[in-house]
Amino acid sequence: MNKNDFRKAQIAQLNAHAAQTQAAGADLLRQLLTLPVWQHANTIATTVSSPIEVPTEPLIKAAKAAGKTVYLPKTMPKRQLAFLPDDGPRITSKFGIPEPAFDVTKQNQNVDLVIVPGVAFSLDCHYRLGFGAGYYDRFLAEYSGPTVSLVAPVQQFDTAQWPVEIFDWPVDTLITTDLKNSL
Ligand SMILES: Nc1nc2c(c(=O)[nH]1)N(C=O)[C@@H](CNc1ccc(C(=O)N[C@@H](CCC(=O)O)C(=O)O)cc1)CN2
């Protein structure tokens, strides 16, 4: 199947399994908190999740409670992402995603840990398929720090069932959970 058709089918699956994905969040977060790469990070980047994604609000709260600075992406022209601290009001973008206000003096593209979103992940080579605009592919081409993705059962594939391209970057660490942790 081509990438766009696979992505469309997979987004339909994410919608159908949204409750299961929300339920998986607690176990995925529990595992994240045990990772040295999390524990040692002073600055972390994540997203504001939509209802079909692994919930990130508990992760944001846990990071702040641990004294970390949380950065969120703001979508910029030319499909670039600017990472800005989650320290003020969030403004909903034209894509419906709440984002921090742009302030070049606060921008940080080199945080200690990036939590990478996606619609599907391959467990063998850690490839990810995103929502399709290439924002993270472009960002990861420039970022050399550690990456982790929280993978709900519906997002797990033993091997990529979609075409992997030259600009696709594997994620360092995939955290997965059993279906029984999501019921
Ligand atoms: N929660 C969350 N936030 C995130 C991401 C994500 O995956 N999850 N992103 C991960 O990358 C970035 C936003 N990703 C996006 C991915 C696709 C489209 C999109 O398809 N937009 C148009 C098409 C516009 C175009 O082709 O330029 C659309 O809605 O039709 C928008 C944003 C940053 N924030």
Ligand SMILES: Nc1ncnc2c1ncn2[C@@H]1O[C@H](COP(=O)(O)OP(=O)(O)OP(=O)(O)O)[C@@H](O)[C@H]1O
């Ligand atoms: N490093 C890059 N530089 C320029 N263009 C890129 C780069 N990486 C990806 N692209 C372009 O971005 C587009 C979207 O790529 P793809 O379909 O793989 O997105 P995705 O992985 O689903 O999205 P995302 O990375 O936002 O989650 C492609 O047309 C690709 O050519």
